[in-house]
Amino acid sequence: MTEMMTAGIELMFIGMGIVFAFLALLIVMINIMTAIIQRFFPEEPITATVPTSALTSHTDVGTIAAISAAVHKYRNKHK
Amino acid sequence: MTEMMTAGIELMFIGMGIVFAFLALLIVMINIMTAIIQRFFPEEPITATVPTSALTSHTDVGTIAAISAAVHKYRNKHK
Amino acid sequence: MTEMMTAGIELMFIGMGIVFAFLALLIVMINIMTAIIQRFFPEEPITATVPTSALTSHTDVGTIAAISAAVHKYRNKHK
Amino acid sequence: MENLSSLWESTGLYNFSGPQAFMMLVGFLLLFLAIKKGFEPLLLLPMGFGAILSNIPVAGIAEEGGILYYLYFGIESGVFPLLIFMGVGAMTDFGPLLANPKTLLLGAAAQFGIFSTLLGALALNLIPGMEFSFKDAAAIAIIGGADGPTAIYVASKLSPELLGAIAVAAYSYMALVPLIQQPIMRALTTEEERKIEMQQLRVVSQTEKIIFPLMLLTLCAVLLPSAAPLVGMFCLGNLMNSCGVVERLSKTSQNELINIVTIFLGLSVGSKLSADHFLKTETLGILALGAIAFCIGTACGVLMAKVMNKFSSTPINPLIGAAGVSAVPMAARVANKVGLESNPHNFLLMHAMGPNVAGVIGSAVAAGILLSLVK
């Protein structure tokens, strides 16, 4: 019983340690990746290949509608 | 052979009996259900229940994001 | 080794022979089929065959129901 | 040249047996019925094709290692027919039934087609060359339920060797419903009866449509659990559709999932159309019994409707009784059509949909009875 608790506490420290270490390393890697890409492969004309998934493309419709609605409302209010 | 026929005839009577009993009971139950629903839960505005879930809600995220972005932009412009 | 090569060469001749024989026979069969169809079953109006089935026809039910309801209503009004 | 002779020995021509060739012709006949005659093409086309594929000699497409062998596991396990039943449930609207629940009795009466066919199959044992066990008889009887997935499910449990013939009979007669039912309906009703107009159905609320499948399932669990797999999957599909909160699941079960399973089911049923299972005197018996089952079911439905019309406060057109055999929605359309001939202002379709889906429930119940009592 106490043995299991000890093991549990040990696992807790090791576990959280690894989770933090892993995600912190990922932050470093992302920053490196972004730096490399922005320097050597700068922003291509993206809109050529746009990911369109069934769900996200619905969003686009919604998005445009929302933008238009929001801007419209805002403008009306601040006339 | 005749034994099988006897069993078959018995099964026929039992079977039809159960089918009728089951469906007749279902009629009674439906009538009770309808009475209860019409009395205690009268015709709601049907469109009330809207699905909300991890899978279906990506659209909403996009929409709100779009509004937020649009308003943000607009505000900055009109400061 | 040489045995395998011999078998390979044999397979090559047999194989190409069969491929050609099979496809040549298919040419003959196509020509016969086309001749028969053009003589005895000349170009039908293609849209003839319409799917009818349990699975696809739910719409039809709805359609007929709608017509039926509409006609019913109309009759009642113009009595 | 050893290769050449071994090649010749591997041709179909060398290996064809007469029965196999005949069964391939049966497959082509099913394709013809499906494509040119429009007989239930969604099932008869893959089924016919499966019959052709499984009877090609040497290829072993339905034997261990072949694709049809693996697909057949979906039938053996009951998974395929139950998934189809779920999809059908999602396509079904219980509204007309809930608006006029007494039409459930019409669906009950039509099941006499099942039980009388059971007797018929047992009686056929008197004819030399026919030999049906009690299980075989029960599996054949279910053809009278006029419901494809139910027939396949029951046959796969009680009498897998007859599965091919039973499925062919069930789907063929379902396609023939207009031809089979009309003369019976006309013979058993008077012109006056066929002219009867029925009261318009009330609107059924969504709450009722949500509660009903749950109530049906509960009743089934309490009284007839052996019917629960069939009734349960049907109710699941129906609930997914009527509740309105899982639209994407409901749509998938009505479209892609049921389509995929239909292809696989058809092919695997076709693989049971092998010469040694199908080319028997018994098959003729099955085909004959199937036709009789449909006739008896139709007649009982119509007669029941006539009786109910006598005692009912609201008028009931006896024609809608014929829809009690299931065969959704053809039987309901036939009732509508025959009704229109007598009274061009009388639209029976929605009234016939009640007994029509009642017939589905009725035959699932009958299937449960057979599965639980026939051992």
Place this chain on the structure above:
Amino acid sequence: MENLSSLWESTGLYNFSGPQAFMMLVGFLLLFLAIKKGFEPLLLLPMGFGAILSNIPVAGIAEEGGILYYLYFGIESGVFPLLIFMGVGAMTDFGPLLANPKTLLLGAAAQFGIFSTLLGALALNLIPGMEFSFKDAAAIAIIGGADGPTAIYVASKLSPELLGAIAVAAYSYMALVPLIQQPIMRALTTEEERKIEMQQLRVVSQTEKIIFPLMLLTLCAVLLPSAAPLVGMFCLGNLMNSCGVVERLSKTSQNELINIVTIFLGLSVGSKLSADHFLKTETLGILALGAIAFCIGTACGVLMAKVMNKFSSTPINPLIGAAGVSAVPMAARVANKVGLESNPHNFLLMHAMGPNVAGVIGSAVAAGILLSLVK
């Protein structure tokens, strides 16, 4: 009359045991929560239905030969949760995370909900009637990851008997995220902190979105291969969507495939809601621990965000820390909502999506740790 009595003995009424009836009620409760309360209906509806079906006596729907028995193999093999994870990956946009990578730390902090729950489960062993092995404790802990497929995957590997209770707890609390998180978020933050506005996120290029899943997978392969099945399938889905060249595969994985698997997964998980596995004192412990896990995860996320806000050059609103538990996208929406109450011009949603998907990665990593160290 032998038949009649054997029929009576085959009814559910004769065979029902109290616990089975109770579990069916649990199933109906889940359906009620799914349909009327809108609790994660896509999973709770099939799960509740599966619970009902598997507790019907005699029918044996979840026993050998029944459909749920066969479907359950998709969970036992890990295939169903991994395919769902692939579909979720295809729906996920890593853009907000890549624009502000330090939010990954918020996703890390929230995993403390997992490891503290592990301790809690072990501590519960002190209470008589509760008996959790180390594996059980780890499986329960994963509820704190607030991620359905991850929880099911881990539970199926470590503690299949608890799978039902764990899945119910995980999905129920995910649906309850708004109720659970808001008071904690308010208690741990000041009005001033909730008003903090964050800088608009930069646009992330497609190249970054293509490289990131591959980088994540590589890191996982090198450092924590036991998390590779989960992380790998997630990255596959994400890559299919972001690369733009396999649109048809991406769409299918986000729609038909995930829908089909969701139906099957829900039914099979429900089949683990059998009386003998669920009706134990332990289940109450699991439900309590699950709630605590969500609370601790939320609190840690918020506190971590407060610490980061102290040291960061750009302001960080502590509310977005709560999104680190995953529960995509509800947790992010809650952060947005609470933020709007304090500052109606402050839209936190996109900022909260970063920690939100970080939470998914974090709990997959934690799952890998549990799978590799708990034996």
Place this chain on the structure above:
Amino acid sequence: MENLSSLWESTGLYNFSGPQAFMMLVGFLLLFLAIKKGFEPLLLLPMGFGAILSNIPVAGIAEEGGILYYLYFGIESGVFPLLIFMGVGAMTDFGPLLANPKTLLLGAAAQFGIFSTLLGALALNLIPGMEFSFKDAAAIAIIGGADGPTAIYVASKLSPELLGAIAVAAYSYMALVPLIQQPIMRALTTEEERKIEMQQLRVVSQTEKIIFPLMLLTLCAVLLPSAAPLVGMFCLGNLMNSCGVVERLSKTSQNELINIVTIFLGLSVGSKLSADHFLKTETLGILALGAIAFCIGTACGVLMAKVMNKFSSTPINPLIGAAGVSAVPMAARVANKVGLESNPHNFLLMHAMGPNVAGVIGSAVAAGILLSLVK
């Protein structure tokens, strides 16, 4: 601290072997080719990803209990490639072939790529380090068929260990068809020949399109039953599409079903890209032989077309002969493109579709011959 060291021993870093790391790089290379170069991305992307996943140490994703292990059963049983073939059949229009049936001979000639490669593989045994059995040689030869599902089907039956390398070679060269074929086509034809205009194709009736797949299947059943699984599933798909009565099945087989199976097939093929199977001298031999096979097939097609042009009453542009290798529809497009360069008013695309689908039939026939004669 025992845990820490056991954790270290469970990392990929500790367990990586050089070959595994190399195979992961091969996986990344395939992803690069798929995403950046557009090489057959629908298959190379999942295949590359499968290669990465299956070479992650410790995780055991392709070993018993891992998802790729279970998915691979779809290849072992032949179900996946056959379902893909069914979908491809549903997408295929036999119209151009039926309008000009003699182009079938072009599809026959191009199969010389298969049989000459068989000889080449046997000859490679002379080189030390290469060791191909007769079965291996036949499996490699099928690369010359330029048809993905056929290659995977045959390789899975004759030489499963080489499956990964064969699939990679087949799909890579199919993507490279424009590069490989153009110089050969130009070298073997004169400017005058490339300018040849062909007569417009007649309209083919629906009846012919319905009868043809059935006729093809019958011929195959009678003469070459070992090709019947491939030809049969192809004809089933084609019939479902051309008959017009099962549109929903046809659409599902062309979309959701083929998409799902493509993801699974790609992943499972990738799981055969393990270090011990792929990192052998033999792989280099396979890659070299594959390229040669495509060249020989193209050349034979073009030469056959030149011969036919001599004897034919209507003119035949030799460029369409190159389309006989299959690689639908790239090869036909290449023929069209090269033709347009010489004569900007000459649209060969539809004319090249005839030999193109003839090539599919031809390689399925060749596959049947190999499967029946190589033991």
